Amino acid sequence: MGSNFAENHPVGFQWVMEARERGATVIHIDPRFTRTSAMATKWVGLRAGSDIAFLGGVVNYILQNDLHFEEYVKHYTNAPVIIDDTFADTEELDGLFSGWDPEKSAYDTTMWKYEGMEMHGAAGNREEGFGPHGHQAGHGGAGGGLQHGEPPSEDPALTHPRCVFQILKRHYQRYTPEWVAETCGCSVDDFIYVCEELVRNSGRERTSAFAYAVGWTQHTVGVQYIRTAAIIQQLLGNMGRPGGGILALRGHASIQGSTDIPTLFDILPGYLSMPHAETYGDFDDFMQANTSPTGWWGHFKAYWISLMKAYFGENATEDNDWLFKKLPRIDKDNSAYWTLEQMIEGKVKGYIVAGENPAVGNANGKAHRLALAKLDWLVVRDLVEIETASFWYDSPEIETGELTTEQIPTEVFFLPAAAHTEKDGSFTNTQRLLQWHWQATEPKDDCRSDLWFYFHLGRRIKQKLAESKDERDALVNSLRWEYPTHSQIQEPDAEAVLAEISGWEIPTGKHLSAYKELKDDGSTVCGCWIYCGVYADGINQAARKKPHWEQTYVAPEWAWAWPANRRILYNRASADPEGKPWSERKKFIWWDGTKWTGEDVPDFEDTKAPDYRPPDGAKAEQAIAGDHPFIMQADGRSWLYVPQGLEDGPLPAHYEPHESPFDNTLYSQRANPARQQHKNASWDPYNPVDGEGGADVYPHVFTTYRLTEHHTAGGMSRSVPYLAELQPAMFCEVSPELAAEAGLEHGGWATIYTARAAIEARVLVTRRMKPLVVNGRTTHQIGLPYHWGTRMLTSGDSANDLMHAALDPNVHIMETKAATCGIRPGRRPRGKALADFVAEMREQAHSRRSQEQRVEPGEVRKT
Amino acid sequence: MKLGETIASWPVLRQFREGDLLGLGQSVQSRRSKTLKPRIDEADHVVQSICPYCAVGCGQLVYVKDGEVTHIEGDPASPISRGRLCPKGQASKSYVQSPLREYTVKYRRPYATTWEELDLETAMDMIADRVVETRAAHWQQATDKGDPANRTLAIANLGGATLDNEENYLIKKLCVGLGIVQVENQARI
Amino acid sequence: MTTVEQERVGFFTDTSICIGCKACEVACKEWNLVPQDGQTWTGQSYDNTGELNANSWRHVAFIEQEKPLRTNGDGGVGLRWLMESDVCKHCTHAACLDVCPTGSLFRTEYGTVVVQQDICNGCGYCVPACPFGVLDKRHLAPAPDLPAFAKEDGRVWKCTLCYDRLKGGHEPACAKACPTKSIQFGPLDELRQRADERLAKLEHEGWNGAQLYGRDPDDGVGGFGAFFLLLDEPEIYGFPPDPVVSTKHLPQMYRSMAAAAAAVVVGVAAAFVGGRS
């Protein structure tokens, strides 16, 4: 669900096919009938953007029929915890949770806390009335100021009206099968079938897994999509067990790595939060705010100081607070789309783009291209000349006259990059496996690895600033920046960098083997605490390539998984509270009377007995009881209800996409109130939604996606002859019904338009697209692959040009999986006429909209 | 080759000599067919690599001869992919040897209408200067409230999901040092 | 010296687990350095390759049907998307091989049928001879190894079942790449056995239209070296339902030729005799 496994991860899909052949039920729930659906036992079509309704319905089905895995839920989740009476649910507030502040358009998340305690998140900060952001929300494992691991008030019977279990029950009680069918456009029978199969395949003897991808994340309420699945998996006892869990099918070779060792604004390696400008006076406040007294986040200080030692070496000392005062501060949001806004306003002067193609790959591509034309200088690093490098002479805006080459001030450097075969390094795959790839050949001419580029750029800058006494240059001059290099081009030694990431003991120089060894006294170096041990014993553990036939099915000696080479996180949950496997069939990790043992590295202290109870005053992991597997959480349990860490509510609620032809039949709050919008931005106009005039100008739902034959924005596939010929043209997928209604001809051309842009595509009329009846109204969905741009072996219009840039409030991700559009036969207008056409349609819509403006709680929509 | 051999190797004669009267089999095998060898057996060395496309992380074997990649195929040893690859992974060699691949620096002056050549060293030095100057011109030492800011909001860095962990590590480390906070990658899109 | 005979090998392509990823097409081209086949968007589902030809030795067919995948109604949505990777059949009785006048086409020690590119003179006889339309002449610009006057490659190309890889003990590129092992490579007898078991399983599970194609050694071409498990009639996939090797009737043709030749003589004679009378 929310993914297209067979098409976008074909080789990973071999395991699904094998499971199917062994009798597993494979269900694909997706707006389109894809190559994955074709392989599934069952395909359920649903309306793009209605997944929480569907999943919430499953939660309700489980709870109403008492089908949850009781023992698991009682001991391993926070179901028994009683919530503070400041919490009020969407059921009471018609689509809002308590704590909504219309002024800030944000929640005061302190009103969702456990009863009887000041909620206290870990890696994050929550002054100024907002909680931890971005990935902390997902990974921070926010905890509470628990005196020991147990929350103050619980009801083991799960009957207290304010215990999580009962709150959950009430929250989803209206997500009935009939309502789900109405809202998602599926049949009641199909919905029930999914519920029954999930339940039938969960419990002691069996486990079920969810596989999602950006079909879930790319929504204005994306994080909550995944949260809903998490609730189901907790209720059914599918977390921390073999064959269970929720698998994120990530789309780039090292997209996992680039969040673990982030090229993201709000975190440092290992999901340590960046200090915020508005908050944190000094180092101790920061430590205090980020260190959870209980759970593994209790060692935040050790992780932090080890990182500072890796960054600044001997320049970071206890006396200078490990240079804390000198560190750059972030704002609530400095994410890519915020940068875009700044760029359009001319506030960003320089932009370095390495291995990404925002001119095609990001929502509202036009805005990105116009923004590039506002830069003073731009550096693009790639193997081929991508649209982001060529925007100044061949972007669509040149054709429409919105840009004129001679008037673009941007100075552009295109630097050819080295391919994966031309450099050493590690990718972190979707299962958290660090896999090393060795260099095969030398890069030619000017081609260089990004390791080379950033190392030598840093070296030059440090040289230029070496003499500077300026305060602003103090930090860069304190950077530890010596790495051995090899070959004539002076390529930095990637393994030396990996060694720094893994860390060592300063006095002895001994390579660390696990994050447990990290110290908070500055005696250890570690560039990323969760990667600690990847260079244990001075051996590149990520480069281990022991054939799978020479080891167990878990293959622990192939590459290295973070943390501590653990293949399944929280695997203590694969045993019951007493430490016995839930069943023989599903045994994985168990307590043998003296220690934890099994197929995998236990995600628990090896000798902590199941009956261990933390003494008062216990800290960090000692404060976690022996029957609480979720050791990153302050209370050791998985969270059905998230008291801390999310921007938009402790429980997922169904909200319509930012742009939707339908109203929210559950709450008068139509869409996620906390979503980020560029309300007054002329560069990101919105389509009217149901209930507003002009909504019928953009009556259809569209969703964007990838094809097996191409890769993301096309830089790595439109440049390859053998791939270009397999999918040689941009096309749209429509149902025969829509084709008839809109007069579209199979094999002909169609023009698809939104308030942002209009693109053209070849028409593929197919039964695989089905009209859906939603809230008694028929809706059509249009499928648009987003690989194309103006250049390379196969070129075409970019689907992302159609998209708006409203974002999820937690992770600042746009909603490319569900928005509205109009469609008409024929090719789009050319030249200036194109811009005029888009404006004309927009005027049509907005003139009618302004008369019947829709006002929702917490948001007044303008364009 | 001697005339005698030429005649002896005439398939018509071999047909009868080798009893392959219909001339459908071995007797008509050509010299090339007889001496054929798979080019992966002629490689100077083989390197274990990982597919650069999606995050499944399939194992690849990269075959090299005379400093050039001659073939890329799946690595059977991988417990993830068991030697299999999808069309993209299978096309990796065509990707690293793409006809569109650029090998030299390209430079566009402000307001210019064409690319010009630029040598790598100069380019690196110019970029370093741009960073230093922009930082100096747009440095924010403290917030309006007087709290430390230590940053510039005038420079941004994008990309990383297709890069190595080691590369991302240096990017983040350098940007922290430089006070560049707008560091982002595909994880956001 | 003759090469030692090996066990006959081939492909079993099980379309019931084909995910239509086209890895086989790319793997084949990467290994055999087959040129690009042009970039035309067909609108025929996701098939932009269209057919087997000189520049596509594997071709994945896509068929969208309003038919349930299973007849027992299990999970069916009345919609199915058939995908099948087509390839040269390496027939037991191969017409292309029989009619080739130069011995360029030959039966290898592995029982496969291969065009020897150092021999083929592009007479094109094998092209219409193949009952499956597999063989095709390459009309692309000449490769550097061709003589200056050549205006095109001019030779016939098709799947070699990776003859060179077999000689090195490697499995063919497409089979190796196939993510779901829809393409299985191995000794033919073994594959046939596997196919029978597979068919039995699918029939037991009520798969709609499951059938083996080209497995039967008694069919018109003596069975395929590369055979298939299909989920509908062969012609749906573009296959001939009952292929017969044309040379099966060659004796009959030669007989009628002999007769006709005689008739020519008689006719001429008659022309003279007739004159006298």
Place this chain on the structure above:
Amino acid sequence: MTSYYGRPVVKEPTWTWEIPTYFFTGGLAGASSVLSLGAKIARNEKLSKTALYIGAAADAVSPALLVSDLGRPERFHHMLRVVKVTSPMNIGAWVLLVSGGASNTAAALELLGRLRPVKLAAEAVAALAGPPLATYTGVLVADTAIPVWHEGRRELPWIFGASAAASAGAAACMFVAPAEAGPARRLAVGAVAAEGALMQTMELRLGKIGEVYRKGAAGKLSLAAKALAGTGALVLARRGAKSRRSAVLGGALVCAGELCMRWTVYKAGFQSARDPQYTIEPQRARLRT
């Protein structure tokens, strides 16, 4: 009728104009050699010589046509790399080699008026190679997967043989005075008639598959062939004995007709391959029975 997006199942031949033209010249050569020997036996030296020259000429252009159709002409000699009874084209190549060699040797010696015994032997050999040369091309096209050709395998060698005889006779008529050209005339007229009958039989027997002979280019060519050959035969029969001009005209018309006939068969093959129904339907029917 179901097929894969209406795509052909079998491939059209890659052959170009040289091939149908060769069918004509090859046939002409083969039959002429026979006619030449016949005339020699009948003591009709004039006719014999002319037929010999015509045969030799046709035998000489034939290989040129074949080589020029090859994708790799420089490898024409690979045709003689093997002896393959399963390949009508290979057999044909050997036959053409023998026939061409013989007829041209004979013709050359005739011109030079030397080595009579050798010449006679050569003529004999050419006459022996003639009939197979005149008919094997029928087998050549029949031995393919192209429905209209393969199903016509019984008649095609006969039709090609008749066509060869007709063209040989007609060609001779054009260069020999009516007085000596009697046998040639009768041969031409008789063969045209026979061929017409054979064509009809084949088309009838082919049923649906045969309809390509009435469609498209093949249909037009077929009409032209019948008209030209028919008229030519008529002219030869009626006035060929009396007027030299009519003989030349009639001969030319018949030859043109026979050339068209070869093109008819050639084109029909392409049309038959192009439409999958001709391949699939008969096979389906076969399976049903």
